[in-house]
Amino acid sequence: MSGYEGAGGSRDGRSIDDERRNPSGRQRSASRSRGDERSRTSQAPSERRKRTDPARTAAFDVLREVDESDAYANLVLPPLLRERHIRGRDAGFATELTYGTLRLRGRYDAILATLVDRPLPGLDPALLDVLRLGAHQVLGMRVPVHAAVSETVGLARNRVGAGPAQMVNAVLRRVSERPLDEWLSVLTKDAPDALTGLAATESHPLWIARALREALAGNGRDADEIGDLLAADNVSPRVTLVARPGLVDASDEVAWGDVDLVAGRWAPTALRLEASDPSGIPAVREGLAGVQDEGSQLVTLALAGASLEGRDERWLDLCAGPGGKSALLGALAARRGATLVANEVAPHRARLVEKAVAALPDGVVEEVRTGDGREVGADEPGAYDRVLVDAPCTGLGALRRRPESRWRRTPSDLGTLTGLQRELLASALDAVRPGGVVAYVTCSPHLAETQLVVSDVLKKRSDVERLDTPDVLRSVVRAEAADEMPLGDRDDVQLWPHVHGTDAMHLTLLRRKA
Numbered sequence: 001m002s003g004y005e006g007a008g009g010s011r012d013g014r015s016i017d018d019e020r021r022n023p024s025g026r027q028r029s030a031s032r033s034r035g036d037e038r039s040r041t042s043q044a045p046s047e048r049r050k051r052t053d054p055a056r057t058a059a060f061d062v063l064r065e066v067d068e069s070d071a072y073a074n075l076v077l078p079p080l081l082r083e084r085h086i087r088g089r090d091a092g093f094a095t096e097l098t099y100g101t102l103r104l105r106g107r108y109d110a111i112l113a114t115l116v117d118r119p120l121p122g123l124d125p126a127l128l129d130v131l132r133l134g135a136h137q138v139l140g141m142r143v144p145v146h147a148a149v150s151e152t153v154g155l156a157r158n159r160v161g162a163g164p165a166q167m168v169n170a171v172l173r174r175v176s177e178r179p180l181d182e183w184l185s186v187l188t189k190d191a192p193d194a195l196t197g198l199a200a201t202e203s204h205p206l207w208i209a210r211a212l213r214e215a216l217a218g219n220g221r222d223a224d225e226i227g228d229l230l231a232a233d234n235v236s237p238r239v240t241l242v243a244r245p246g247l248v249d250a251s252d253e254v255a256w257g258d259v260d261l262v263a264g265r266w267a268p269t270a271l272r273l274e275a276s277d278p279s280g281i282p283a284v285r286e287g288l289a290g291v292q293d294e295g296s297q298l299v300t301l302a303l304a305g306a307s308l309e310g311r312d313e314r315w316l317d318l319c320a321g322p323g324g325k326s327a328l329l330g331a332l333a334a335r336r337g338a339t340l341v342a343n344e345v346a347p348h349r350a351r352l353v354e355k356a357v358a359a360l361p362d363g364v365v366e367e368v369r370t371g372d373g374r375e376v377g378a379d380e381p382g383a384y385d386r387v388l389v390d391a392p393c394t395g396l397g398a399l400r401r402r403p404e405s406r407w408r409r410t411p412s413d414l415g416t417l418t419g420l421q422r423e424l425l426a427s428a429l430d431a432v433r434p435g436g437v438v439a440y441v442t443c444s445p446h447l448a449e450t451q452l453v454v455s456d457v458l459k460k461r462s463d464v465e466r467l468d469t470p471d472v473l474r475s476v477v478r479a480e481a482a483d484e485m486p487l488g489d490r491d492d493v494q495l496w497p498h499v500h501g502t503d504a505m506h507l508t509l510l511r512r513k514a
């Protein structure tokens, strides 16, 4: 613990940490911020060494937890900041340092590998994390070099040891000798081919860069867009809210409180938040609105918007946890007099669905059920009019919002997931009535999880037809945006962060033949 950690707030409401961090992220020591040089210099050197910046220490601790316990940074960091009373600018600095370092880890490792005379995997993982944190401050955050180096060396001394701290000092000084642009040119020049260079500079594992490039081509886009796509994954998205229809109106000033909102680009339900924290908004607290990517809203609106002959009374969300799409689907069902069954295999995620749908009108949610979606088709054949299969997937379409996930996924995940995806889609097609509609959705554009799953399942069935998914999607977007939405020539839809500003969601709409 540093000398001032946990010191709490100050007279004017800014935290003490706020007062000490200058705009470029440099943490001034307690004594210097009081203008009291004497008290600083009178301390024994060993005492001084113990003081490390709480924001950098917090980022380091989160990185270690992500590495050692497979934790999710976005679940670990906020409670850690609260527990250590890190607020205001310090909290912002710790957040950018943590997420940016995780996201750009591949880029920094490629740079560090040119400076360290051992293979990086052979380094103490804690030391490697310190080096990455230092590299991000120098190259990604414009923290002045002297501050970035000395504070990171202090962190290394405190958390890894005096010897490694010397190495951190030497390596970070070398990192700081070139600006980012020059480093990226070095990585590009040294790469054996263009894609390997892009994967390094844009910080993606090569297998993911390759899969994304194939997905672009497989969806009729130019494979050379891969650079833009990888770059878009490195920008954390603006917070997008969904105003659940019938529950809250975009013009309701009381419900939205004192926040700046602008209409989303495509979905009539989407609102973009100018600030980054939606937790204080009354409509969000009450469940009338929620945080939801615009792509997720679009695929849900499309399922509800597909035309249907005959009965339209029972809708099913087969893989519902944590419930974002169930809440929107339920709100849409309520307006049509239909009901929703939300199914989820993981009990703790089924509880999250219950919370997500709690604000829907009474009677709309028939049941939130814990069960294996693969069994629903056999247990309840033809029982539903509309079915959403938002299948478990690699999440390669949502890398921009999950900074560590690109490093955690492996190509071997695909085998298990695509088998499950096929079984879930087949079950959904059995659960829908003849004439009813199924939406197959993934937040991954990987061809093995999208086009191949659908074509494989349809090969075995003569009772299913593909709908013109782009046509249906155009019918549910904002009227003024319908014509300008780039949707390609296929009968399914692939959204992209660098084109649509959404997660890379895939949607295929299918109808069980009447």
Ligand SMILES: C[S@@+](CC[C@H](N)C(=O)[O-])C[C@H]1O[C@@H](n2cnc3c(N)ncnc32)[C@H](O)[C@@H]1O
Residues within 6 Å of the ligand: 296, 318, 319, 320, 321, 322, 323, 324, 325, 326, 343, 344, 345, 346, 349, 371, 372, 373, 374, 390, 391, 392, 393, 420
């Ligand atoms: C992509 S997430 C769904 C996200 C959700 N639709 C939303 O918008 O909040 C996939 C979900 O499928 C669940 N799942 C995995 N295997 C399943 C199975 N066999 N049956 C039902 N759900 C399953 C996972 O636990 C996960 O919650």
